[in-house]
Amino acid sequence: MFVVLSDLHFSEAQSTQLGPYRFNRNLPAEAYESYFIEINQFAKANDIEKVDLILAGDILEISRSVIWLGEGQRPYINNEDVLPGSDLEATILKIMEAIKRENKVVETLELFRNIQDYFDMEVELHVILGNHDRLVNATPNTRKLFREMFGLDGFDQHIAHFLIVRDYRDNPFCLIRHGHEYDPTNFSVNAAKMEVLPTKFDEKYYQQSCLGDITTSEFGTALPWLFVKEYGEEAILQDETLMPLYKRLIEFDDVRPTTAWLSYLFSTPGVSKKETWEKIKPIFTEIVNTLSDHEQFNQTLKQSQTVSKFGRLLLMGLLKSGFFKDGIPYWIIKRMMNIVARTIKVKSMAKWAKKESLILDKDSGCKCVISGHTHFSEVSLLSAKNQEERYYINTGTWRNVIPATKNFKDFGRLKALTKVMVFLPKETDEIHPERDWGFHYMSGASFGEHRHLSFQ
Secondary structure, eight states: OOEEEEOBBBBOGGGOOTTTTTTOOOOOOEEEHHHHHHHHHHHHHHTOOOEEEEEOOBBBBBBBHHHHTTTTTOOOOOOOGGGGGGHHHHHHHHHHHHHHHHHHHHHHHHHTTTTGGGSSEEEEEEOOOSSSTTTGSSSSHHHHHHHHHHHHOOTTOOOSEEEEEEEOOOEEEEEEEEEEGGOOSSSSSSSGOOOOOOOOOOOHHHHHHHHHHHHHHHIIIIHHHHHHHHHHHHHHHHTHHHHHHHHHHHHHHGGSSSGGGHHHTOTTTTTTHHHHHHHHHHEEEHHHHHHTTTTTHHHHHOOOOOOOOOHHHHHHHHHOTTTTTTOOOOOHHHHHHHHHHHOOOOOOHHHTTTHHHHOOOOSSOEEEEEOOOOSSOOEEEEEGGOOEEEEEEOOOSSSSEEBOOTTOOOOOOEEEEEEEEEEESSSSSSSTTTOEEEEEEEEEEEOOOOOOOOOO
């Protein structure tokens, strides 16, 4: 039996603290503790001898940290540019140490390091990396620290990007990825242009920075940081307009769909659209001017396969024109944010999983592909030839989600939680006689506070 979780996004909150307000986006350890108890109960009920717990990428939030900005750096760098002993390596290690010290994360990491205490059978922890923790693989020191955080063996070897779970006949039963391989905004190869996806992509593609790194940094991290620089912490804490806007900026990238970003900002309770634009305009102006002078951004945008040629030329021309050094009009921000939002599409990845070589090979024995990345949980049937069902499963996320109404005028607040447990062939009695494997998939959202189970 194996269990897959992804997109935990353990993050540091110290750098975004404002006075007494601490914006900690991490889940409490008891959420994971109660799930371990649930997994153990399922395993015991089916006489499972071993459980493999797989963390499928975006485990740590390396890209979205204000620490980058405070050091005068950005995370959109290639792994090969991070040299041992360099300032870049020091920043990555500093972010990881800050995550490690975060109060909720401290307790959660302790659970993972002592995971055997929660199970009555053998349990093994596996990890693969995603796009938000790509830089963990940059140097031996960053890899070593990551393994220490989770109590993993392996010294400083590169951490894997995919995992194949094999059945009792040693067939490749399931392929597990993070899923950014299907997303050209966050991966160096455009899967849309490939008829068959290789199980193992060239390592160099996982090391390269992509457009998604830039949008995460500039429109997720830099906005609230520049807001504090512009107005000052004391003024924000005392102003009835500035504080609600700051909270909105902190939550920016939890909004779904991403095309509702600006609408979310301009619907801040108690703040008019005119007031919002007056306060936000200098922040967007500084970001645009920074990007226009940033060679790495221009190069990445030029190579991007997710923005149309016309869109690239228009955006690059506007950025380089210098028209907006003193102030940027709203229409250009709206245009830019639309381009950014279109590159972050939250939709099914099943059509890409269907092109996996292990799925296309009818003799491979592969029954399913599991990934995360999109924060969009789903189960999709890929094929059922000769009554052999093959599925794609997306693990969703364990994060807060801010959903929008269809007209983008109103927004809610939900807690997302997706659980995926897969029984290997011959592991469970509840499976239909014509099938030799099965899975439990529980996905949903919660509203309000609730108690978790506690370990005895």
